Amino acid sequence: MTSLKGRVALVTGGSRGIGQAVARELAEHGGRVVIADLVAPEAGAVGDYVQADITDATEVQRLFEGLLAVHGHLDILVNNAGIRRNGPTESMALEDWSAVLDVNLTAAFLCSAALARHALGRGSGAAIVNIASAAAEVGLPGRAAYCASKAGLVGLTRALAVEWADRGIRVNAVGPGFTRTHMYEWALKQGVVDEVTMLRRVPMDRVAAPEEIARAVRFLASDDASYITGQALYVDGGWLAMGIERTPGDREARRSDL
Numbered sequence: 001m002t003s004l005k006g007r008v009a010l011v012t013g014g015s016r017g018i019g020q021a022v023a024r025e026l027a028e029h030g031g032r033v034v035i036a037d038l039v040a041p042e043a044g045a046v047g048d049y050v051q052a053d054i055t056d057a058t059e060v061q062r063l064f065e066g067l068l069a070v071h072g073h074l075d076i077l078v079n080n081a082g083i084r085r086n087g088p089t090e091s092m093a094l095e096d097w098s099a100v101l102d103v104n105l106t107a108a109f110l111c112s113a114a115l116a117r118h119a120l121g122r123g124s125g126a127a128i129v130n131i132a133s134a135a136a137e138v139g140l141p142g143r144a145a146y147c148a149s150k151a152g153l154v155g156l157t158r159a160l161a162v163e164w165a166d167r168g169i170r171v172n173a174v175g176p177g178f179t180r181t182h183m184y185e186w187a188l189k190q191g192v193v194d195e196v197t198m199l200r201r202v203p204m205d206r207v208a209a210p211e212e213i214a215r216a217v218r219f220l221a222s223d224d225a226s227y228i229t230g231q232a233l234y235v236d237g238g239w240l241a242m243g244i245e246r247t248p249g250d251r252e253a254r255r256s257d258l
Contacts, residue, residue: 170220
């Protein structure tokens with residue numbers, strides 16, 4: 001594995017969940033990590049913390065100016081911050097739609113553009129990894145804003161990759177499937193997700209750990225992925241490939257046929 005020693009990384013929404021796991025993974029491989037979030041990191045988090053609203057262009061500018069004043073350069077950006085607002089589309093408030101698009105998509109645009117201005121200005125390379133979702137590739141009822149924002153993020157990934165490839169900036173996305181985070185646990189408690197039913201669409205028969213997503217992010221951010229750009233890597237246990245929902249006896253029947 002290529003070391004990230006000497007690399008400075010910014011992880012948005014890195015105070016918990018997948019973002020926290022990503023920050024830890026990058027730090028364990030030598031990176032100097034800065035976390036930008038509205039809430040303070042939980043116990044055990046790694047990296048420097050900066051409170052910032054990354055949906056605000058002025059705050060993004062302040063964040064990058066402060067980061068560069070301290071570290072001098074920025075090599076890795078992980079656009080991880082994300083929210084969701086579930087509910088019937090016909091009754092969704094415009095404020096909820098806008099909030100999801102602002103955090104999940106517009107913030108990634110603002111931060112990516114800020115990194116590019118810095119990297120292109122100094123003639124250095126950089127790696128951007130956007131945290132999309134398997135929901136970018138499917139339609140999920142009651143999640144119109146979330147699906148649209150993540151599909152948009154994959155589209156942004158491809159557009160920026162093509163635009164900046166010949167100037168040394170690689171842009172990729174990681175699309176997690178169901179991952180055991182605070183958001184996932186909340187969805188279980190609220191009845192938004194039925195884990196037994198959901199796992200019938202996951203060939204690996206389990207939910208991902210945040211660390212499994214983080215390892216994919218670290219790979220794409222490192223020189224091990226030096227010729228990879230414009231890609232969306234789905235870390236979903238085979239969920240998208242499955243295509244159909246299994247009945248409870250399908251797994252045993254499939255294995256008996258092998």
